[in-house]
Amino acid sequence: MKEKKYAAITGVQGYLPDYILTNKELETIVDTTDEWITTRTGIKERRILKGKGKATSDMGAEAVRGLLKKTSTNPDEIDLIICATTTPDMMVASTACIIADKVGAKNAFAYDLMAACSGFLYALSTASKFIETNTYKKVIVVGADMMSSIIDYNDRATCIIFGDGAGAVLLEENLEGNGVQDAILRSDGSGREFLYMKAGGSSNPATHKTVENREHYVFQDGQPVFKSAVKNMADVSAEIMEKNNLDSSDIQWLVPHQANKRIIDATARRMGIGNEKVMLNIEKYGNTTAGTIPLCLWDYENKLKKGDNLVLAAFGGGFTWGSIFIKWAYDSKK
Numbered sequence: 001m002k003e004k005k006y007a008a009i010t011g012v013q014g015y016l017p018d019y020i021l022t023n024k025e026l027e028t029i030v031d032t033t034d035e036w037i038t039t040r041t042g043i044k045e046r047r048i049l050k051g052k053g054k055a056t057s058d059m060g061a062e063a064v065r066g067l068l069k070k071t072s073t074n075p076d077e078i079d080l081i082i083c084a085t086t087t088p089d090m091m092v093a094s095t096a097c098i099i100a101d102k103v104g105a106k107n108a109f110a111y112d113l114m115a116a117c118s119g120f121l122y123a124l125s126t127a128s129k130f131i132e133t134n135t136y137k138k139v140i141v142v143g144a145d146m147m148s149s150i151i152d153y154n155d156r157a158t159c160i161i162f163g164d165g166a167g168a169v170l171l172e173e174n175l176e177g178n179g180v181q182d183a184i185l186r187s188d189g190s191g192r193e194f195l196y197m198k199a200g201g202s203s204n205p206a207t208h209k210t211v212e213n214r215e216h217y218v219f220q221d222g223q224p225v226f227k228s229a230v231k232n233m234a235d236v237s238a239e240i241m242e243k244n245n246l247d248s249s250d251i252q253w254l255v256p257h258q259a260n261k262r263i264i265d266a267t268a269r270r271m272g273i274g275n276e277k278v279m280l281n282i283e284k285y286g287n288t289t290a291g292t293i294p295l296c297l298w299d300y301e302n303k304l305k306k307g308d309n310l311v312l313a314a315f316g317g318g319f320t321w322g323s324i325f326i327k328w329a330y331d332s333k334k
Contacts, residue, residue, distance in 0.1 A: 006179030007128035007139075008329035011071035011170040014298035015062035016285065017049040021163070030156040037160045042261025046163025046286030048148045055089040059166035060144035061102035063294075067140065067168045068103065075103050079136035081110040082127050084119030084143045084290040086317070087150055088112055099142060108140075116195070117257050117316025119143060119290035120167075121185065121324055124312075127171050128180040139171045143290035150197060152217035161259070162218075163286035167294020178307065178329035184240050184322055191228060191319030194221040229263045229315040233323075234270035237313045240323040241271060248272035250309055252328075253300070257314035258282035258292040267313055289316070302332045 022045045023034035083096035096110035115122040120143035130136045144166035153159045199215035256264045268278050279296040293312055308328040315321040
């Protein structure tokens with residue numbers, strides 16, 4: 001009988017821009033306070049990519065370069081790069097293609113996947129199938145967003161939440177039972193009116209008027225988004241535990257999308273796990289959309305042990321949401 005093949009993360013790397021936008025600085029831009037932001041979101045600061053012509057692919061490429069170096073992988077060995085992003089460099093060509101070119105992955109094909117804050121989960125699940133079916137040997141999944149490019153810094157409902165950043169993981173086959181075990185991914189397009197960008201797509205192309213009306217920024221109706229996120233992210237995390245006969249003592253880490261500390265707390269409570277098992281970096285980076293989960297894995301990598309059970313969970317615009325159950329495949333080199 002053939003051994004079951006799993007798609008395992010064999011390396012993770014992040015990239016964060018240098019510029020730190022603090023709550024104190026935001027107090028000088030919009031009508032808000034450090035205390036108000038911290039109480040409602042858990043965010044203290046976020047990173048912003050500065051520099052003329054800088055874009056999402058620059059952050060993604062930095063993360064991938066670091067990943068290749070760390071895993072001693074030649075760029076020519078990469079078969080596929082999937083980039084989860086909501087802020088592509090341009091509508092055409094894909095950011096993944098640009099990243100592949102920038103890192104010299106000449107043999108890889110590449111494409112973008114857009115599922116807002118759930119993008120990394122969707123991309124990781126998609127990528128795992130190429131490994132499990134023996135189609136490819138080495139696949140890179142990037143989660144990268146330059147949210148500052150679509151945020152209106154006059155809108156205190158959104159500008160306090162989002163930041164810029166990127167993370168990347170390498171997926172390879174594993175025959176020891178470690179890697180992606182299961183995924184539950186969901187979406188509900190009826191939620192689109194609560195979190196979206198009004199203009200710039202084919203339904204409302206750019207005009208002088210759309211620019212004047214500031215419609216090329218993210219709009220969010222906070223209350224319905226918050227309520228849906230709390231319910232669905234918690235539900236799907238509990239569901240994947242139940243489906244795989246896991247109780248709270250079996251889980252070493254919850255790796256939640258970093259949108260709001262209160263949403264994360266609600267998910268952990270539903271799973272029955274304490275704060276010591278929750279990866280958290282929202283205070284430092286805010287919500288980097290597709291970047292949050294790989295950046296968490298990067299920050300906590302040296303605490304992860306081979307065989308650890310991780311539940312990755314996210315909720316985002318679309319609406320999209322999901323959870324992935326992973327067995328970690330390696331002991332980190334300290």
